[in-house]
Amino acid sequence: MQLVPSAQDVLVLAQLVDLVRTGRATTRPDLEAATGLGRKVVTQRIKDGLDLGVLAEGDLAPSQGGRAPRTVRFRAEAGLILAACLGASECDAALTTLDGQVLGSLHLEVDIADGPASVLERVDTLFTELLDRHGRGRDLWGVGVGVPGPVDFTTGRIVAPPIMPGWDDFDVRAWFRNRYDAPIWVDNDVNLMALAEWHRGTPREGRDLLYVKVGTGIGSGLVSGGRLHRGDTGAAGDIGHVRVTDDESVVCRCGRTGCLEAAAGGWALARDLTRSARAGASPFLAERLAERGRLAPEHIGQAVASGDPVARAAIVGAARTVGGAVANIVNFANPGAVVLGGGVLRTGDEFFRIFADTVRTRAVELATRRLAVRTSSLDFTEGVTGAALLAVERLFRRDALPLWIAHGSPAGSAIRLQNASVA
Amino acid sequence: MQLVPSAQDVLVLAQLVDLVRTGRATTRPDLEAATGLGRKVVTQRIKDGLDLGVLAEGDLAPSQGGRAPRTVRFRAEAGLILAACLGASECDAALTTLDGQVLGSLHLEVDIADGPASVLERVDTLFTELLDRHGRGRDLWGVGVGVPGPVDFTTGRIVAPPIMPGWDDFDVRAWFRNRYDAPIWVDNDVNLMALAEWHRGTPREGRDLLYVKVGTGIGSGLVSGGRLHRGDTGAAGDIGHVRVTDDESVVCRCGRTGCLEAAAGGWALARDLTRSARAGASPFLAERLAERGRLAPEHIGQAVASGDPVARAAIVGAARTVGGAVANIVNFANPGAVVLGGGVLRTGDEFFRIFADTVRTRAVELATRRLAVRTSSLDFTEGVTGAALLAVERLFRRDALPLWIAHGSPAGSAIRLQNASVA
Numbered sequence: 001m002q003l004v005p006s007a008q009d010v011l012v013l014a015q016l017v018d019l020v021r022t023g024r025a026t027t028r029p030d031l032e033a034a035t036g037l038g039r040k041v042v043t044q045r046i047k048d049g050l051d052l053g054v055l056a057e058g059d060l061a062p063s064q065g066g067r068a069p070r071t072v073r074f075r076a077e078a079g080l081i082l083a084a085c086l087g088a089s090e091c092d093a094a095l096t097t098l099d100g101q102v103l104g105s106l107h108l109e110v111d112i113a114d115g116p117a118s119v120l121e122r123v124d125t126l127f128t129e130l131l132d133r134h135g136r137g138r139d140l141w142g143v144g145v146g147v148p149g150p151v152d153f154t155t156g157r158i159v160a161p162p163i164m165p166g167w168d169d170f171d172v173r174a175w176f177r178n179r180y181d182a183p184i185w186v187d188n189d190v191n192l193m194a195l196a197e198w199h200r201g202t203p204r205e206g207r208d209l210l211y212v213k214v215g216t217g218i219g220s221g222l223v224s225g226g227r228l229h230r231g232d233t234g235a236a237g238d239i240g241h242v243r244v245t246d247d248e249s250v251v252c253r254c255g256r257t258g259c260l261e262a263a264a265g266g267w268a269l270a271r272d273l274t275r276s277a278r279a280g281a282s283p284f285l286a287e288r289l290a291e292r293g294r295l296a297p298e299h300i301g302q303a304v305a306s307g308d309p310v311a312r313a314a315i316v317g318a319a320r321t322v323g324g325a326v327a328n329i330v331n332f333a334n335p336g337a338v339v340l341g342g343g344v345l346r347t348g349d350e351f352f353r354i355f356a357d358t359v360r361t362r363a364v365e366l367a368t369r370r371l372a373v374r375t376s377s378l379d380f381t382e383g384v385t386g387a388a389l390l391a392v393e394r395l396f397r398r399d400a401l402p403l404w405i406a407h408g409s410p411a412g413s414a415i416r417l418q419n420a421s422v423a
Numbered sequence: 424m425q426l427v428p429s430a431q432d433v434l435v436l437a438q439l440v441d442l443v444r445t446g447r448a449t450t451r452p453d454l455e456a457a458t459g460l461g462r463k464v465v466t467q468r469i470k471d472g473l474d475l476g477v478l479a480e481g482d483l484a485p486s487q488g489g490r491a492p493r494t495v496r497f498r499a500e501a502g503l504i505l506a507a508c509l510g511a512s513e514c515d516a517a518l519t520t521l522d523g524q525v526l527g528s529l530h531l532e533v534d535i536a537d538g539p540a541s542v543l544e545r546v547d548t549l550f551t552e553l554l555d556r557h558g559r560g561r562d563l564w565g566v567g568v569g570v571p572g573p574v575d576f577t578t579g580r581i582v583a584p585p586i587m588p589g590w591d592d593f594d595v596r597a598w599f600r601n602r603y604d605a606p607i608w609v610d611n612d613v614n615l616m617a618l619a620e621w622h623r624g625t626p627r628e629g630r631d632l633l634y635v636k637v638g639t640g641i642g643s644g645l646v647s648g649g650r651l652h653r654g655d656t657g658a659a660g661d662i663g664h665v666r667v668t669d670d671e672s673v674v675c676r677c678g679r680t681g682c683l684e685a686a687a688g689g690w691a692l693a694r695d696l697t698r699s700a701r702a703g704a705s706p707f708l709a710e711r712l713a714e715r716g717r718l719a720p721e722h723i724g725q726a727v728a729s730g731d732p733v734a735r736a737a738i739v740g741a742a743r744t745v746g747g748a749v750a751n752i753v754n755f756a757n758p759g760a761v762v763l764g765g766g767v768l769r770t771g772d773e774f775f776r777i778f779a780d781t782v783r784t785r786a787v788e789l790a791t792r793r794l795a796v797r798t799s800s801l802d803f804t805e806g807v808t809g810a811a812l813l814a815v816e817r818l819f820r821r822d823a824l825p826l827w828i829a830h831g832s833p834a835g836s837a838i839r840l841q842n843a844s845v846a
Contacts, residue, residue: 367654
């Protein structure tokens with residue numbers, strides 16, 4: 001059948017779908033009560049949702065005295081989300097259903113410094129392959145993309161990224177919009193990791209969450225009241241270049257001295273330990289370096305485990321430095337949970353142990369009395385999971401509703417955003 | 424007439440009132456389009472709003488081709504808000520209309536250390552006087568209260584306040600609930616100041632705002648996406664006891680050393696300059712001290728203006744210390760505006776000049792490229808203004824709607840929250 005409902009009808013449908021999707025109301029009487037809408041309107045819009053395939057009839061709810069009402073359920077399989085998260089040297093991509101369940105995923109090594117045209121072309125190749133393999137017969141409803149730099153979230157443009165040469169002011173949304181007939185959202189990678197841990201991490205605290213990524217670089221993301229705090233220029237949480245020491249010998253890749261990254265980031269650790277290995281201070285690391293040509297996080301972890309004092313001192317120093325910087329943030333932001341993620345986890349448990357201890361010791365008591373400090377629980381898939389969840393959340397959010405239209409298309413076809421530039 | 428509408432009707436009414444109040448929709452056709460509700464329902468609920476006195480018929484809107492629709496306007500004068508903000512040594516109270524316009528205000532010196540029973544009794548006396556003088560014939564719809572310590576916003580309880588002896592775990596909401604038949608909201612004073620500057624400050628940036636109060640103590644508040652970031656234990660922004668120096672001689676009133684307050688707060692400045700005056704280092708301040716028995720911010724300002732090097736060095740040092748701490752927060756939170764408020768403004772322009780310069784110099788370029796740094800524009804009324812606006816915002820927020828009921832009372836009577844404990 002053909003459906004060409006009014007914008008107002010779609011607004012109501014989207015509102016009902018969001019209530020059903022999040023479990024806040026799942027029967028017609030509950031949907032009426034939650035929205036203030038009349039029975040006839042609710043019944044009609046649910047019928048539209050059934051026709052579109054985004055809703056399905058569910059089980060009977062417990063009776064409240066009279067006839068037991070039938071529930072309505074969300075059909076997450078009605079549409080597809082494409083998600084990608086770019087790092088400095090790799091990319092994860094996934095195809096998911098409308099609740100972020102992964103249908104298929106792919107991983108690729110890329111060099112972000114190759115610039116947007118080359119890198120996004122490779123992301124697009126992953127997307128095409130995922131759609132070919134797992135997307136047959138279903139429509140794309142949204143695209144979420146993470147990048148390792150600040151993003152103006154309302155426009156989808158990159159803002160002065162320190163480690164993404166050639167990307168400044170690049171419009172990632174426009175690039176994808178020319179290829180996909182679905183709304184695109186672009187965000188900073190660590191923001192997406194924070195969002196994923198808030199929604200999917202274990203245990204799920206449901207409280208404000210600070211995610212700290214210590215990988216090649218260092219960044220953080222804050223979820224406040226269930227929402228990402230992005231900041232005015234998309235730079236919130238961007239702590240890699242905060243000054244942590246007056247030592248002028250700590251030279252950062254950004255050109256300045258004393259940056260957190262330069263003192264404790266993965267690239268700085270690898271640089272310093274490579275020097276130590278070459279200088280003969282660590283036979284263990286010198287051997288790994290000779291074998292592989294470069295030091296990976298795993299090698300540093302093996303060195304620590306083997307009792308190598310140079311590697312251990314480097315890890316302890318870095319963990320204390322990052323922990324001290326994060327303690328300051330905890331004092332200000334008072335999160336309920338601090339979650340450590342990133343490649344540093346591959347060096348073993350030592351970094352986290354000292355990091356957690358430093359955060360607890362250095363932050364004020366009022367900010368730590370209920371604070372949970374844990375490692376990330378999504379096994380390095382936080383970024384791409386967050387990219388999918390960003391698209392899911394945005395598709396069904398109430399403040400996006402006025403922009404929904406239903407395409408006049410067969411049942412099962414997508415509900416899409418009229419204006420994909422909505423923030 | 425008697426009105427005993429269903430909870431569902433009230434939900435719709437409150438939703439319509441909020442759209443009208445905020446100017447998002449002011450004609451019946453626009454209200455239908457914005458809500459997805461039918462003409463009959465909108466017409467009926469507007470009639471309820473007119474009967475209750477919270478809405479009134481307005482002017483004609485421009486015609487869209489057919490007959491010009493009549494607008495509906497919000498009658499802020501239909502109800503009253505009581506607002507109070509407690510500081511360490513004073514209290515501001517105000518009676519306002521439902522849009523926060525002040526009908527009357529009172530100021531009182533209190534010592535927060537007298538404990539809750541004594542202090543709140545005095546606040547209540549102010550409230551009674553304000554209602555007697557300006558509130559005749561109108562109903563109270565809400566109460567907003569600010570306190571100089573961390574608050575568990577969902578319960579209205581004080582949480583381990585550093586400068587409020589006897590207040591720990593005190594239930595401020597319950598205390599007022601026994602006296603007023605209206606919902607009560609309690610929040611940290613600096614949070615409310617941030618909220619007031621975000622809504623009413625000049626210029627209104629509309630961007631994320633960090634308010635920094637430097638008075639007797641030092642605190643801050645962050646408004647992110649129009650919402651206060653309160654933190655997990657209500658301690659977000661509580662930066663007075665962040666460690667800023669390893670100097671063990673900087674002893675804080677909290678018992679530790681090196682706290683921001685102890686290095687740069689008003690009480691520390693007064694302490695240090697009193698010592699200097701007594702030691703003969705500042706004849707100017709020694710004279711003021713002899714006259715008044717203690718040093719006030721104005722005296723320090725006069726000393727700086729007169730060229731007193733000791734007073735100037737103290738102000739410059741404090742401004743640099745606070746500016747450095749705030750630069751770190753700016754790096755993390757990336758606000759669009761930093762607003763300086765509190766008693767330090769009474770010492771003259773020097774503090775702000777150096778503070779602003781330090782924030783800009785010490786924070787990273789990406790976080791300062793669009794940053795506005797200004798002084799507060801509400802002339803020391805930020806706290807009580809914020810307390811009123813908190814109640815206003817909460818009364819009409821969509822997530823509070825399911826709890827609204829309309830009392831079965833004559834037109835003009837209040838719509839109230841069924842359960843005042845809602846956050």
